[in-house]
Amino acid sequence: MGSCLTAESRSPLPGSPLSPHLANMKRRNSKKRLGSRNSSFEYWKDEPLHRIPGRVFLNGSTDVASLFTQQGKKGTNQDAMIVWENFGSRTDTVFCGVFDGHGPYGHLVAKRVRDHLPLKLSAYLDVNISSKDALGLNAAGSMNCEDMDLLSVDEESRASEDLKETGKHPEIFETLKESFLKAFKAMDRELRTHRSIDCFCSGTTAVTLVKRGPYLVIGNVGDSRAVLGTRNKHNSLTAVQLTVDLKPNLPAEAERIRKCKGRVFALADEPEVTRVWLPNNDSPGLAMARAFGDFCLKDFGLISVPEVSYRHLSEKDEFVVLATDGIWDVLSNQEVVDIIASAPARSSAARALVEVAVRAWRYKYSTSKVDDCAVVCLFLDSNLNNLSIASNGKTKVEGDDDNDNVKENRDVLTPLIQSGVVEEVVVEGNEEINSDGGMDWSALEGVSRVNTLVNLPRFVPEMEDEKGLLQ
Numbered sequence: 176m177g178s179c180l181t182a183e184s185r186s187p188l189p190g191s192p193l194s195p196h197l198a199n200m201k202r203r204n205s206k207k208r209l210g211s212r213n214s215s216f217e218y219w220k221d222e223p224l225h226r227i228p229g230r231v232f233l234n235g236s237t238d239v240a241s242l243f244t245q246q247g248k249k250g251t252n253q254d255a256m257i258v259w260e261n262f263g264s265r266t267d268t269v270f271c272g273v274f275d276g277h278g279p280y281g282h283l284v285a286k287r288v289r290d291h292l293p294l295k296l297s298a299y300l301d302v303n304i305s306s307k308d309a310l311g312l313n314a315a316g317s318m319n320c321e322d323m324d325l326l327s328v329d330e331e332s333r334a335s336e337d338l339k340e341t342g343k344h345p346e347i348f349e350t351l352k353e354s355f356l357k358a359f360k361a362m363d364r365e366l367r368t369h370r371s372i373d374c375f376c377s378g379t380t381a382v383t384l385v386k387r388g389p390y391l392v393i394g395n396v397g398d399s400r401a402v403l404g405t406r407n408k409h410n411s412l413t414a415v416q417l418t419v420d421l422k423p424n425l426p427a428e429a430e431r432i433r434k435c436k437g438r439v440f441a442l443a444d445e446p447e448v449t450r451v452w453l454p455n456n457d458s459p460g461l462a463m464a465r466a467f468g469d470f471c472l473k474d475f476g477l478i479s480v481p482e483v484s485y486r487h488l489s490e491k492d493e494f495v496v497l498a499t500d501g502i503w504d505v506l507s508n509q510e511v512v513d514i515i516a517s518a519p520a521r522s523s524a525a526r527a528l529v530e531v532a533v534r535a536w537r538y539k540y541s542t543s544k545v546d547d548c549a550v551v552c553l554f555l556d557s558n559l560n561n562l563s564i565a566s567n568g569k570t571k572v573e574g575d576d577d578n579d580n581v582k583e584n585r586d587v588l589t590p591l592i593q594s595g596v597v598e599e600v601v602v603e604g605n606e607e608i609n610s611d612g613g614m615d616w617s618a619l620e621g622v623s624r625v626n627t628l629v630n631l632p633r634f635v636p637e638m639e640d641e642k643g644l645l646q
Contacts, residue, residue: 378468
């Protein structure tokens with residue numbers, strides 16, 4: 176639900192005072208900063224990121240992915256997302272990520288990580304591949320002391336694999352794993368020394384993936400999640416969770432935090448949410464065990480080391496959904512997979528999922544504020560026939576020739592309707608869409624029967640507004 180609990184963590188005002196204890200810690204922490212340091216990534220500083228071909232970070236869709244984020248009711252949208260095709264200048268590689276910021280400057284941290292983590296990952300990947308090609312050695316053989324220090328915490332990254340894989344991991348996994356570890360460490364180090372973003376009580380999650388050919392490697396910190404939609408032996412679409420929600424209620428995470436003198440417990444009025452607290456102060460109450468930023472807790476067990484996992488994709492694997500906890504707090508893995516599969520078009524899949532999640536928030540947590548939501552759906556096959564084309568301002572209603580498809584989609588939605596997650600709606604003919612390209616769902620409230628399904632238009636990427644609400 177909430178990432179940070181204390182007023183210090185949630186205040187949106189730049190000049191909000193910290194408690195005396197946190198203020199003293201912050202002053203001590205600032206003395207550790209080294210200022211601007213020479214970095215191999217300095218040449219990216221003025222790079223016009225929005226002009227890089229294949230890089231999409233706003234609401235929209237590409238030939239292989241659908242993206243959508245929507246601001247909740249808690250203030251500025253702190254979620255961010257990205258899809259980067261031809262990643263690392265390779266046509267068979269794509270990078271995806273979603274980031275859930277928290278704290279007073281969480282939106283700035285999430286955007287910074289969205290923009291710069293892929294650059295660091297690409298650079299480290301190039302270096303690792305080049306060194307192996309040139310020397311014929313494992314890249315660890317040419318690491319400096321700082322890199323070796325990073326790998327000393329490698330045991331915190333529990334590499335998992337497809338259960339069907341019984342042999343050794345392919346070399347590309349070891350290379351990508353090493354690159355993920357280095358890039359995440361470099362990203363957190365940059366945030367610590369950043370002059371214009373205060374990351375002391377602000378941070379972000381990150382669930383990221385690199386798909387290279389049939390190989391999928393995921394790097395994850397925090398409680399955003401990746402789920403795979405795949406076919407089982409009965410050809411039924413099934414959800415497979417690819418990441419672990421790295422929360423402080425996990426025994427291994429709690430043990431690490433306590434060994435570092437941090438405290439782990441839930442409050443009496445929300446026993447289901449375990450949080451991380453400072454040793455001698457009831458703050459900040461962070462609801463995750465790993466995150467970028469949040470340097471007030473980095474000496475007390477919070478880490479930014481990613482859990483790196485691997486899967487060898489097969490023809491039964493159809494898509495991967497990356498989403499922030501605004502989705503997973505109200506929908507199960509299987510419900511998410513069913514909603515994506517039943518979307519009228521691939522280009523509208525992410526938006527359809529967010530629409531359902533928002534309605535589920537209002538149904539399940541009527542007294543709580545709806546959380547920000549961000550979704551990236553990466554389709555794994557090359558079939559582009561399901562991608563819809565932008566209409567002329569009307570939604571396209573399925574005709575008689577598509578009755579079988581409509582029935583199949585309705586069958587998929589039936590269990591969601593029965594559980595109360597999706598409300599039944601009736602659409603009489605063509606419905607007007609609102610100005611941002613979505614259905615006016617409020618006009619459909621209270622109707623009791625599904626007569627037909629409609630296609631949402633393909634989304635045209637929007638320009639980020641001045642307030643930073645669209646990401």
